[in-house]
Amino acid sequence: MKDRKQLVVSAIKDGTVIDHIPAKELFRVIDILGLDHIENQITFGTNLDSEKLEKKGIMKLSGVFFKQEDLDRIALVAPDVKVNIIRDYEVVEKKVVEIPERIERIVKCVNPMCITNQEEVRTKFDLVTRHPVSIKCYYCEKITDANSMEIISSG
Numbered sequence: 001m002k003d004r005k006q007l008v009v010s011a012i013k014d015g016t017v018i019d020h021i022p023a024k025e026l027f028r029v030i031d032i033l034g035l036d037h038i039e040n041q042i043t044f045g046t047n048l049d050s051e052k053l054e055k056k057g058i059m060k061l062s063g064v065f066f067k068q069e070d071l072d073r074i075a076l077v078a079p080d081v082k083v084n085i086i087r088d089y090e091v092v093e094k095k096v097v098e099i100p101e102r103i104e105r106i107v108k109c110v111n112p113m114c115i116t117n118q119e120e121v122r123t124k125f126d127l128v129t130r131h132p133v134s135i136k137c138y139y140c141e142k143i144t145d146a147n148s149m150e151i152i153s154s155g
């Protein structure tokens with residue numbers, strides 16, 4: 001560690017720290033990762049001051065290690081998060097996230113007439129642009145963009 005600044009949220013021994021979450025996206029990140037279903041210890045901080053973002057959130061998950069493809073889904077709402085893997089109190093790896101080429105579930109299609117909004121059909125999209133994000137429905141081909149993006153809770 002650099003200088004010994006006091007940590008707002010305590011360090012963890014083993015697990016995953018997701019840092020630089022835009023404060024307003026914290027709850028969508030929780031939804032996307034399905035964190036209401038896990039029993040591990042989780043600590044959060046939000047509305048913390050950040051140099052880069054206006055206000056940031058941080059999330060520390062003890063004993064939880066995600067697959068990269070699961071982390072990548074966070075990029076839909078929080079493309080600039082930094083993911084730190086902690087083993088025995090040390091940061092052993094830093095990861096970034098990237099919106100996947102194919103997005104399944106998670107996002108609701110913007111088109112009310114789409115089959116995914118009419119029947120029990122899971123949504124499926126292809127990535128069109130990353131910045132800003134826009135994705136195309138596999139079924140109705142309508143474009144859902146950042147402004148209209150509604151996250152379906154994984155619950």
Ligand code: CTP
Binds near residue numbers: 001007010089
């Ligand atoms: N962290 C933690 N528990 C540990 C080690 C680190 O919770 N045992 C957290 C730190 O609080 C920090 C993040 O993991 O939020 C990354 O740690 P570190 O790389 O030491 O901090 P920085 O250099 O500030 O990270 P960066 O600038 O890459 O965001």
Ligand code: ZN
Binds near residue numbers: 137
């Ligand atoms: Zn559709």
